[in-house]
Every structure is written in structure tokens, then in C-alpha cells.
Amino acid sequence: MKVAYFDCPSGASGDMILGALVDAGVSLDSLSTELAKLPLAGYRLVAREVTKGAFRATKVDVEVDARAHHARTLSEILGLLGRSALPARVKADAARIFRRLAEAEARVHGSAVEAVHFHDVGAVDAIVDVTGAVAGLHLLGVEAIHVSALPLGGGMVEGPHGRIPVPGPGTAELLKGFPVYDNGVRVELVTPTGAAILTTLAASSGSMPPMTVDRVGYGAGSMDLPIPNLLRCFVGTTAETGGRETIVQLETTIDDMSPQLYEPLMERLLEAGALDVFLTPIIMKRSRPGVVLTALVEPSKVGDLSTILFEESTTIGVRWTDYQRSRLERELVTLSTAYGPVSFKVSRLGGKIVTVTPEFSEVARIAKEKGLPVREVLDQARTDARRLLERSG
Numbered sequence: 001m002k003v004a005y006f007d008c009p010s011g012a013s014g015d016m017i018l019g020a021l022v023d024a025g026v027s028l029d030s031l032s033t034e035l036a037k038l039p040l041a042g043y044r045l046v047a048r049e050v051t052k053g054a055f056r057a058t059k060v061d062v063e064v065d066a067r068a069h070h071a072r073t074l075s076e077i078l079g080l081l082g083r084s085a086l087p088a089r090v091k092a093d094a095a096r097i098f099r100r101l102a103e104a105e106a107r108v109h110g111s112a113v114e115a116v117h118f119h120d121v122g123a124v125d126a127i128v129d130v131t132g133a134v135a136g137l138h139l140l141g142v143e144a145i146h147v148s149a150l151p152l153g154g155g156m157v158e159g160p161h162g163r164i165p166v167p168g169p170g171t172a173e174l175l176k177g178f179p180v181y182d183n184g185v186r187v188e189l190v191t192p193t194g195a196a197i198l199t200t201l202a203a204s205s206g207s208m209p210p211m212t213v214d215r216v217g218y219g220a221g222s223m224d225l226p227i228p229n230l231l232r233c234f235v236g237t238t239a240e241t242g243g244r245e246t247i248v249q250l251e252t253t254i255d256d257m258s259p260q261l262y263e264p265l266m267e268r269l270l271e272a273g274a275l276d277v278f279l280t281p282i283i284m285k286r287s288r289p290g291v292v293l294t295a296l297v298e299p300s301k302v303g304d305l306s307t308i309l310f311e312e313s314t315t316i317g318v319r320w321t322d323y324q325r326s327r328l329e330r331e332l333v334t335l336s337t338a339y340g341p342v343s344f345k346v347s348r349l350g351g352k353i354v355t356v357t358p359e360f361s362e363v364a365r366i367a368k369e370k371g372l373p374v375r376e377v378l379d380q381a382r383t384d385a386r387r388l389l390e391r392s393g
Contacts, residue, residue: 001329004142005208007232008150011189012198014129015060016219020233021136022047023058024217034135035128037085042068043124045132050220053228057218062125070123074102074116077127086135093134097200100300101192104173126193133197140235144203146245149179153189171195177248177302177320179205185225199300204245206322211236247275247323248297250305252315253282255290262291265312272308273301328354337384339366339377344385356385 006012006020022028028047035045042065050059077098081091105116137145152175153166166188167175174195183189199205213236221229266277275296284290293313297305299322306318328347335344343359358381366381367374 001143001238002141003144003146003209003211003236003238004137004140005146005148005211005234005236006198007148007208007234008190008198009148009183010185010221010225010227010229010231011151011153011191012194012231013191013221014126014133014193014197015062016221016231017133017194017197017233018060018129018136019047019058019219020217020231021133021140021219022060022217023219024140024215024233024235026136026139028060030139031132031136034086034090034139035132038127038131039080039083040124040127043128045128052218052220052230055218055228055230057220057228057230059220059222062128064124068124072123072127074098074113080127081131086131087138090131090134090138093201094131097130097134097196100174100200101170101196103304104170104192104196107173108169129193130197134201137201142235144245145198145201146204146209147178147198147202148208149181149206150175150195150198151183151185151189152180153185153187154182155186155188157188167195168192173303174199174300177297177299178202179299179322183227185227187223187225202298202300204247204324205299206246208234209238209245211238245325245327246299247325248299248302248320249323250295250297250302250309250318250320251292252309252313252318253284253290253292254313254315255284255288257291257314261313262293265293265308268308268312269295269305272304273297274305335385335388337381339370339381342366342381342385344381346385346389353386353389356382356389358382358385 022031028045032045044063045060046063047058047060050057078095081095084091102113102116106113155166156163157166157168167190170192171190174192175190178199213234215235217233217235219231219233223229262279269277275298277295280292280294282290282292295305302320309315309318328349330345330347333344333346334341342362345357346353347355358378363378363381364374367377
């Protein structure tokens with residue numbers, strides 16, 4: 001699997017990410033060609049080589065015609081993406097990034113997502129930064145990205161609503177559940193655009209996963225800092241095992257909620273992106289029976305799922321812990337069986353099939369329709385699927 005690891009000792013911004021990708025091998029002409037598929041005018045993408053400290057790096061700028069600047073709503077930005085001729089994966093990932101930006105802004109200002117008017121991140125250069133970053137990763141063939149812990153910076157910065165502390169409220173929302181630290185530099189090191197791109201796309205955060213590095217790209221920022229203002233992008237491959245990633249175990253303990261409320265709570269957590277949700281019965285203080293509700297989540301979703309737990313349950317506190325996990329490479333496929341097409345989850349280790357698991361709800365439906373034992377349909381479907389997969393190599 002081809003992966004990218006972003007090492008961010010002096011923070012991250014949209015232009016730094018673009019610079020690192022171009023420095024790592026993305027052709028500026030190819031990137032410009034992809035971005036031209038957006039129905040967006042009034043800008044030009046330029047790149048130049050610069051020096052930051054002792055390091056050579058690439059600085060990418062989006063030069064924008066002053067007449068092209070104006071605020072946009074989320075629906076306007078999603079409309080631009082929807083009307084574009086970009087690959088479906090690029091459009092989907094860029095849309096996810098802008099939705100998270102809108103959700104963060106809405107929480108900060110206490111408004112509806114649809115009412116958010118992007119100022120800085122709705123401008124042409126931010127749209128190009130976000131879409132260009134996703135398109136650049138696509139051009140490199142990157143299937144998963146991993147990101148180091150991010151330095152927050154400090155001090156004050158001028159924003160659309162006056163002077164605000166660093167990190168800005170929107171950036172702080174986006175960084176919930178993501179590892180951060182203070183490196184002592186008192187400026188804005190992580191921009192909202194940089195935070196949104198990396199925290200949305202990251203499969204894991206923290207240390208670099210085991211990988212064979214093929215190339216390293218250096219993307220320069222605009223500031224002169226006590227440390228080199230650059231971001232490094234390591235591009236390489238991992239063994240075909242699904243890779244190592246960071247997940248978060250989110251937990252809360254409840255002893256005063258109606259059992260009827262757990263089902264809608266679990267459904268909402270799964271709909272919001274939880275990887276798994278389960279309940280564990282326990283005995284609490286004063287011998288009261290209780291439940292530990294556990295949700296496994298991506299680091300970027302800790303804030304969203306914590307909010308759901310507070311809204312949908314009687315808990316007054318939520319805790320979480322980071323865990324490393326290795327997972328098999330897996331894919332969802334539809335295969336023909338003796339009972340018709342069935343959806344399967346297929347996992348592999350080093351290219352070799354390990355498990356072939358049919359979608360149980362489809363198996364149960366077929367068994368009921370044909371008046372057969374569920375176990376019989378399950379075994380036959382699994383056998384047929386393995387035969388087809390082994391025959392196709």
C-alpha cells in the first residue's frame with residue numbers, strides 16, 4: 001500500500017502541504033490541470049525553490065486576482081466540487097474536509113452549518129489549497145496518510161472577527177482528539193485549512209508507521225521562525241497488511257439510563273462514524289448494576305462522538321485513550337453465489353485471502369425467502385465466494 005507521512009515540526013498550512021507534495025514529485029502542470037477541472041477562475045498556481053534554515057524546500061503560492069475574493073457558504077463550495085470533472089475520490093475527500101470546517105465554525109459561533117459563511121477558508125486560495133492537496137495525493141497514488149503530532153503555536157492573530165488567541169477557535173475544534181503539543185513558538189503554526197486537511201484525511205496520528213520510504217518532499221511556509229518553517233512529506237509503501245494506525249477508545253460509564261435508550265444511542269454513534277460500539281455490564285459502587293459503553297473511533301471524530309454521548313445518554317463525563325492497532329487489508333465486494341449476488345468483506349494478508357465473510361443480513365434474507373436454514377446458506381455462500389476469488393487470482 002502506498003502511504004504518505006506528514007512530519008509537521010513547525011505546523012501545517014494548505015500551502016505547506018501543497019509545497020511538500022510538489023517537492024515529493026507531483027508535477028505542477030499535472031496539479032494545475034486537475035485543479036482546472038474546478039469551475040473556479042481568477043487564480044494561478046506558482047512554485048519556487050526556497051531555503052528555510054539549512055533546508056531546501058518548495059514554496060507553492062496561489063496567486064489570486066483581487067476581484068475573485070468573496071465569502072462562500074458550504075453549499076456553494078460543495079456545488080463547485082459537484083460540478084467539477086475531478087475524480088470521484090478527490091471530490092468526496094475535499095467535500096469531507098469542507099464539511100468538517102463548516103461544522104467547526106458552526107460550533108464556534110453557535111449557528112447552523114448551512115448558515116456558515118466562510119471568509120478565509122471560502123476564498124479561492126483556500127479552495128485551491130484543499131482541493132489541490134487531495135488531488136496531489138491522488139496523483140501520487142497515496143492510499144492512506146499518517147500525520148505527526150501538531151504544534152499549536154501561541155499568541156494572538158488577526159481574524160475576520162478581530163484579534164483572537166492561537167489556536168483560533170475553529171482550529172481548536174478541528175484538533176479535538178488529535179495529538180498536539182507546545183513547541184514554544186508564539187505564532188499561528190496550524191491554520192484552519194491545514195488542520196482540516198490533515199485531521200480529516202489522517203488514518204493515524206503520532207509516530208511514523210513502518211514503511212519503506214521512496215521520496216521525501218519539503219513544503220515551505222511563509223514565516224521566518226526560530227526553527228525551519230517547513231513540513232516534510234514521506235512517501236513510500238507499507239506491507240499489504242492494512243497497516244498500523246491509531247484509533248481512540250472512547251468510554252463512559254452509565255448506571256441510571258433506561259435500557260431502551262441504548263439502541264438509538266448506538267445507532268447514532270455508528271452513523272456518525274464509530275468503527276465499533278459495544279456495551280459491557282459491570283457492578284458499580286454501592287453494588288449498583290451499570291454499563292460501560294465503548295466506542296472505537298478515528299482520532300478526528302472524538303469531539304463529534306463525545307457530543308452525541310452527552311446528548312443521547314445520561315452520562316456527565318467521557319474518557320478516551322489512544323491505541324495502536326494493525327489490521328488486515330480488506331475490501332467490500334459483491335460476488336455471485338448459488339443463491340444469487342451477495343455482498344462480502346474479504347480480508348488479505350500479503351495478498352493471500354484470510355477471511356471471506358458474507359453480509360449476514362443478506363444471508364438471513366435469502367434463507368427466509370427460500371425456506372432454508374441460515375447456516376446452510378452461509379456455508380454455501382462462503383464456499384462459492386472463495387472458489388470465485390481463488391479462480392480470479
